[in-house]
Amino acid sequence: MVISTMSKKVKSEIDISKIRSFLEQKAEELPVVSVKGAHVKIGKYYCLERNGVWEVYDDSILLNSFALRSSALSWCVAKMQKQQSEAMAIEKQDFEYSKHSNDAFLFYIRYKQSKDEFRKDLMYIRYEESEYRKNRIRNQLDQSIKNIKIN
Secondary structure: OEEOOOOOOEEOOOOHHHHHHHHHHHHHHOOOEEEEOOEEEEOOEEEEEEOOEEEEEEOOEEEEEEOOHHHHHHHHHHHHOOOHHHHHHHHHHHHHHHHHHHHHHHHHHHHHHOOOHHHHHHHHHHHHHHHHHHHHHHHHHHHHHHOOOOO
């Protein structure tokens, strides 16, 4: 028996299984977020960070991989809200962000290691261009994340 702290009356037994089943049902329908270390659970999806890449799982099945944590989490929310076009846009923009980020990193390394002045100038120009594209894609990605509607 449970004693109420407010009224000091004895209450009947509470059925924990009903509460548990209700919460599990709502977790499947709503974008409920819970964080445990490197795991982030959003509804039925799990997001894990492994080697700098955010992976999204559904029942231990890898669904997708993202470069940014915000992309992975917003993709899960868009999928749960059945906003397929927003999810696809986030997926595409995250891929482009990752590509330009890697390009910028490689061009910067080549710029630093180059001995030839022409090659050094060329690598720096390509580095700046990749950085510009990366920042432009990041702004578009942030805008796409803001467009997700939670019902």
